[in-house]
Amino acid sequence: xxxxxxxxxxxxxxxxxxxxxxxxxxxxxxxxxxxxxxxxxxxxxxxxxxxxxxxxxxxxxxxxxxxxxxxxxxxxxxxxxxxxxxxxxxxxxxxxxxxxxxxxxxxxxxxxxxxxxxxxxxxxxxxxxxxxxxxxxxxxxxxxxxxxxxxxxxxxxxxxxxxxxxxxxxxxxxxxxxxxxxxxxxxxxxxxxxxxxxxxxxxxxxxxxxxxxxxxxxxxxxxxxxxxxxxx
Amino acid sequence: xxxxxxxxxxxxxxxxxxxxxxxxxxxxxxxxxxxxxxxxxxxxxxxxxxxxxxxxxxxxxxxxxxxxxxxxxxxxxxxxxxxxxxxxxxxxxxxxxxxxxxxxxxxxxxxxxxxxxxxxxxxxxxxxxxxxxxxxxxxxxxxxxxxxxxxxxxxxxxxxxxxxxxxxxxxxxxxxxxxxxxxxxxxxxxxxxxxxxxxxxxx
Numbered sequence: 001x002x003x004x005x006x007x008x009x010x011x012x013x014x015x016x017x018x019x020x021x022x023x024x025x026x027x028x029x030x031x032x033x034x035x036x037x038x039x040x041x042x043x044x045x046x047x048x049x050x051x052x053x054x055x056x057x058x059x060x061x062x063x064x065x066x067x068x069x070x071x072x073x074x075x076x077x078x079x080x081x082x083x084x085x086x087x088x089x090x091x092x093x094x095x096x097x098x099x100x101x102x103x104x105x106x107x108x109x110x111x112x113x114x115x116x117x118x119x120x121x122x123x124x125x126x127x128x129x130x131x132x133x134x135x136x137x138x139x140x141x142x143x144x145x146x147x148x149x150x151x152x153x154x155x156x157x158x159x160x161x162x163x164x165x166x167x168x169x170x171x172x173x174x175x176x177x178x179x180x181x182x183x184x185x186x187x188x189x190x191x192x193x194x195x196x197x198x199x200x201x202x203x204x205x206x207x208x209x210x211x212x213x214x215x216x217x218x219x220x221x222x223x224x225x226x227x228x229x230x231x232x
Numbered sequence: 233x234x235x236x237x238x239x240x241x242x243x244x245x246x247x248x249x250x251x252x253x254x255x256x257x258x259x260x261x262x263x264x265x266x267x268x269x270x271x272x273x274x275x276x277x278x279x280x281x282x283x284x285x286x287x288x289x290x291x292x293x294x295x296x297x298x299x300x301x302x303x304x305x306x307x308x309x310x311x312x313x314x315x316x317x318x319x320x321x322x323x324x325x326x327x328x329x330x331x332x333x334x335x336x337x338x339x340x341x342x343x344x345x346x347x348x349x350x351x352x353x354x355x356x357x358x359x360x361x362x363x364x365x366x367x368x369x370x371x372x373x374x375x376x377x378x379x380x381x382x383x384x385x386x387x388x389x390x391x392x393x394x395x396x397x398x399x400x401x402x403x404x405x406x407x408x409x410x411x412x413x414x415x416x417x418x419x420x421x422x423x424x425x426x427x428x429x430x431x432x433x434x435x
Contacts, residue, residue, distance in 0.1 A: 005324060012332030020340040024347060036302040038337035040309030041329055047282040047310075048317020048326070054275035058268075081269045085276040092283050097433075101237045103273050104432035109241035110270040112424035113248035115417045121252065123414035127407050157404040164408020193408065198364045200405025202371025203397060205349070209372065210379060212345035219343045222336070 007229060014226040017219050059085065131161055163193030164200075238427045245425045286310060309333075371397065 019034035059082050062068035068078035084103035091100035134154025137147045166189035172180045182190075244266055251263025289303035316325045353372075356365050375397065378390040387393075423429040 005328060009328050009332045012328070013336040016333055016336045017340045020337060020344065023344055032299075032302055033305055034337065036306040037309045038333060040306035041313045041333045041337075043282050043285055044310040044313030045317055045321075045326070045329065045334060047279055047314050049321055050275040050278040051318065052321055054272055055279070058272045058275075077265070081272040084269065084273050088273060088276045088280055091277075091280050092287065098233060101233055101433045102240055103276075105237035105241040105430075106244050107270055107273050107277065108424055108430075108432045109243070109245035110248050110266055112241075112421040113245040113252070114267065114270075116249055116421035116425070117252035119414040119417040119421070123410055124418070127411050127414070131407060153400060156400045157407070160401060160404020161408045161411065164405050165412055167408075168412050193405075194364055195367065196401055196405035196408065198368040199371050199397065199401040200409065202368045203375055203402040204406075205368070205372040206375035206379070209346065209349050209376065212342055212349060215339050216343035216346045219336070219340050 010222075010226045010229055014223060017223060021219070055085070131158055134158070159192060160196040163189045163191075164196050165193070166190045167193030167197060234430075234433075237432055238430055241430070241432060242425055242427055245421075249425070282310070282314075 016034055016038070019030045020038075022028055023031045059078060062074070062078045063082075068074055084106060088100050088103040090096040090098075091104070131154075134150060134157060137151060140147050140150045166186050169186055169190070171186075172182045174180050247259070248263050248266050251259050251266075286307060289306050292303045293300045293307070313326070313329050316323065316329060319325070353369055357369065375394060378387055378394045420429070424431070
C-alpha cells in the first residue's frame with residue numbers, strides 16, 4: 001500500500017473525527033487532546049494567514065524591497081502602521097501593556113465608526129425600509145399583486161417588529177407606593193413580541209439543527225470513504 | 233497617555249464616520265487609508281493574541297499545573313502550524329493540517345451539535361415547560377418535518393406552512409432582533425466616540 005498525501009490526510013481526519021465524536025460518551029482525555037491540538041492548529045493557521053496575507057505584504061515587504069523609502073507618502077503609509085504594530089506588541093507584557101494603549105484606541109475608534117456605519121447603512125435603514133415597503137400598495141397594485149393580502153402581511157410584520165423591540169425595552173416607572181411598573185401598552189406589545197421571538201428562534205433552531213445533521217452525515221460519509229480508500 | 237488615547241479614538245472614529253456619510257473625495261480616501269491601517273493593526277493584534285495564548289499555556293507547563301500535558305499538545309500544534317504556514321498558505325503540508333485537522337475538527341464539532349441540541353431541547357422541556365418553550369420547540373419540529381424528505385414524501389402543503397411561518401412571523405421577529413442589535417451597536421459605538429466608554433484602557 002502506497003502512502004499518498006490524500007490517504008495521510010484522510011487518516012488524520014478519521015482519527016480526529018473519532019476522537020471528537022468520543023465526546024458523545026462524555027468528556028474524556030481523548031476528546032480534550034483533540035480539541036487542544038485543534039485550537040493550537042487553528043491559532044497557528046490564523047497567525048500564519050495574518051503574517052502572510054497582511055503583515056508581510058503591508059509592512060515587512062515594502063521595507064525589505066525599499067519601496068517604503070521612495071517618498072514621504074509611501075513612508076507614512078508604512079511608518080504609521082509599523083509604529084502602531086510595534087507599540088501593540090507591548091500588549092504581550094502585562095507590565096508594559098499601557099504603551100499599547102494608543103494603537104488599541106485607534107483600533108477601537110475605527111471599529112466603533114465602522115460599527116456605526118454598518119449598523120445604520122447596513123441594517124437599520126434597509127430593515128426599516130423593508131418593513132414599510134409592505135405598505136407601498138401603489139407599487140403593489142401596478143405590479144398586479146393582491147394589495148389586501150400585502151397590506152395584511154405588512155400589518156402582521158409591523159406588529160411583530162414593534163412587539164420584538166418592545167420586548168427588549170426595559171423602561172419602567174415607579175409609582176407612589178414604590179412599586180415599579182411597566183407601561184401596560186408596552187407590556188401587551190412585549191407579550192406579542194415574545195410570541196414572535198419564540199417562533200423566530202424556533203425557525204433558526206430548525207435551521208441550525210439541519211446544518212448540524214448535514215455535518216454529521218458528511219462526517220459519517222468521510223469515515224466510510226476512509227475505509228473504502230484503505231481497502232482499495 | 234489616557235487623554236491622548238481617548239483623543240486618538242475619538243478623532244479617528246469621527247473621520248471614519250464622516251467618510252461614511254459625506255463621501256467627498258479626499259475624506260473618502262482618508263477613511264480608506266485609516267481603515268487599511270486598522271486592518272494591519274488588527275492583524276498584529278491577532279499575532280499578539282496568539283503569543284498571549286502561547287504565554288498562558290507555557291506558564292501552565294512551567295508551573296506544572298493540572299492538565300498541562302494538553303498545553304504541550306497545543307503549543308506543539310500551534311508552533312508547527314505557524315512555521316508550516318510561513319512557507320505559504322498554499323503549500324501541501326499546511327493543506328494537510330487544514331484537511332486533516334482543522335476542517336474535520338470543525339465539521340465534527342458541528343456534527344456534535346445534532347446530538348447536544350436534542351439533549352438541550354429535552355432539558356428545556358423538563359426544566360421549563362411553559363407556553364413559549366413549547367411554541368419554540370413546536371415550531372422547530374414543524375419546520376424540520378416540513379423541510380425533511382420523509383419516506384412518505386413531503387407533507388401536503390409543507391411549502392405553504394413554511395412560507396406562512398417564515399414570511400409572517402420569522403421575518404418580523406428576525407427584523408426586530410436585527411434592528412435591536414443595530415441600535416445596540418449604534419449606542420455602543422457612539423459611547424466610544426463620545427469618550428464615555430474607553431475599552432482601550434483609559435478609565
